[in-house]
Amino acid sequence: GAGVSQSPRYKVTKRGQDVALRCDPISGHVSLYWYRQALGQGPEFLTYFNYEAQQDKSGLPNDRFSAERPEGSISTLTIQRTEQRDSAMYRCASSLAPGNTIYFGEGSWLTVV
Amino acid sequence: GESVGLHLPTLSVQEGDNSIINCAYSNSASDYFIWYKQESGKGPQFIIDIRSNMDKRQGQRVTVLLNKTVKHLSLQIAATQPGDSAVYFCAENRSGGFKTIFGAGTRLFVKA
Numbered sequence: 470g471a472g473v474s475q476s477p478r479y480k481v482t483k484r485g486q487d488v489a490l491r492c493d494p495i496s497g498h499v500s501l502y503w504y505r506q507a508l509g510q511g512p513e514f515l516t517y518f519n520y521e522a523q524q525d526k527s528g529l530p531n532d533r534f535s536a537e538r539p540e541g542s543i544s545t546l547t548i549q550r551t552e553q554r555d556s557a558m559y560r561c562a563s564s565l566a567p568g569n570t571i572y573f574g575e576g577s578w579l580t581v582v
Numbered sequence: 583g584e585s586v587g588l589h590l591p592t593l594s595v596q597e598g599d600n601s602i603i604n605c606a607y608s609n610s611a612s613d614y615f616i617w618y619k620q621e622s623g624k625g626p627q628f629i630i631d632i633r634s635n636m637d638k639r640q641g642q643r644v645t646v647l648l649n650k651t652v653k654h655l656s657l658q659i660a661a662t663q664p665g666d667s668a669v670y671f672c673a674e675n676r677s678g679g680f681k682t683i684f685g686a687g688t689r690l691f692v693k694a
Contacts, residue, residue: 471623500680511684512624512626524680560625567680570616573625 473574492561601659605672612674
């Protein structure tokens with residue numbers, strides 16, 4: 470597509486529920502990134518893929534967080550047993566190749582109540 | 583830990599004046615730097631980038647300056663307009679790396 474597309478844009482979930490956030494990168498972009506952004510802060514790196522391979526997941530806060538990109542295009546970030554502290558804006562980004570400029574989507578705003 | 587731009591300062595400028603937004607980075611191994619603009623409710627948008635083999639790069643109304651000696655980056659916006667009001671983030675990347683590290687940003691207010 471023309472830009473990075475994320476869904477849902479807004480998600481309210483009850484504590485303890487699992488959520489899945491979807492990202493559709495720019496067509497042809499090899500690299501895909503997940504970031505988390507708190508209000509007034511810059512995006513915080515979570516994980517990164519090259520094609521379908523997850524190259525680095527060092528930024529995932531704990532083992533409740535996981536991500537996949539099975540066919541090297543669309544990616545899903547899953548948060549299991551959500552907690553209130555997981556409430557944040559989750560942003561996906563993609564780049565044509567590793568190390569190139571990354572382009573962000575509009576984000577998925579998660580609220581855990 | 584890694585850090586680029588440790589706080590969220592605010593800059594207020596008069597419409598038509600030039601703006602200068604500063605950023606300090608911590609890792610001397612970084613060799614690629616990017617400025618992003620983020621408007622309220624939107625994702626960060628690429629503005630301009632610079633590699634470490636350069637010390638200045640110009641775009642349309644924007645100029646990025648890099649001083650590797652003191653690990654300082656700045657974004658200059660000429661003839662600032664109300665539409666320039668946003669939060670500006672500097673970000674760094676390392677050679678062969680993929681992890682783009684962002685600072686906390688600077689909020690720019692443009693007074694009409």
